Amino acid sequence: MTNGKRETENGKGRLRSWVRVLAVGIACLIGAACRGERVDLRKLETLVTPAEHQAGEASFAAHCRACHGPRATGTPQGPPLVDRIYQPGHHGDAAFLLAVQRGVSAHHWRFGNMPPVPGVTESEVRGIVGYVRWLQRQVGIE
Ligand code: HEC
Numbered sequence: 001m002t003n004g005k006r007e008t009e010n011g012k013g014r015l016r017s018w019v020r021v022l023a024v025g026i027a028c029l030i031g032a033a034c035r036g037e038r039v040d041l042r043k044l045e046t047l048v049t050p051a052e053h054q055a056g057e058a059s060f061a062a063h064c065r066a067c068h069g070p071r072a073t074g075t076p077q078g079p080p081l082v083d084r085i086y087q088p089g090h091h092g093d094a095a096f097l098l099a100v101q102r103g104v105s106a107h108h109w110r111f112g113n114m115p116p117v118p119g120v121t122e123s124e125v126r127g128i129v130g131y132v133r134w135l136q137r138q139v140g141i142e
Helices: 002-035 042-046 051-063 093-102 122-138
Strands: none
Touching (some): 042 122, 093 122
16 A cells, blocks of 8 residues: 555656656747847858849848848847747748738837838748748758
8 A cells, every 4th residue: 555655656756847847848948939049140241142042132131131130130220030039930931021011019129110111022022031041041040
């Protein structure tokens, strides 16, 4: 009897520690995503943009770079898009089109709101997304 009881308690203890491990793991994941864990952006300065992303880069320069910075590394007016916050799993491609069409209320940063950007076609946004995803991959954000 005593042995049986002890075994159940051990079982519960094991379950509790697994729950704890899981909770810590999830907290770390969320924490990393919310902090936008630092990535090394200097590497991007010297990269040559492949031909397939040059049109996207040109659209980005015309419509987004003033705030999101050269190579999407951020400015005092807007956040870097090359950041773990914007990895494809967290901000999918549709988020880009929505941001451009409707603007963005400040929620991740303290730059203020992003106003809608008129005059950018869907196909230009696709090009911009392709360019930004390429930049993200160069620093290991995928
Ligand atoms: C006037 C400055 C400004 C311009 C121009 C601008 N943005 Fe933004 N953008 C911001 C700011 C500020 C944020 C961050 C809002 C926040 O706190 O989450 C942002 C956020 C975003 C986000 C994240 C959206 C989300 O769901 O959280 C995307 C994607 C984005 N911008 C894409 C673009 C693209 C693409 C362009 C060019 C077509 C562009 N932005 C032009 C200021 C700008």
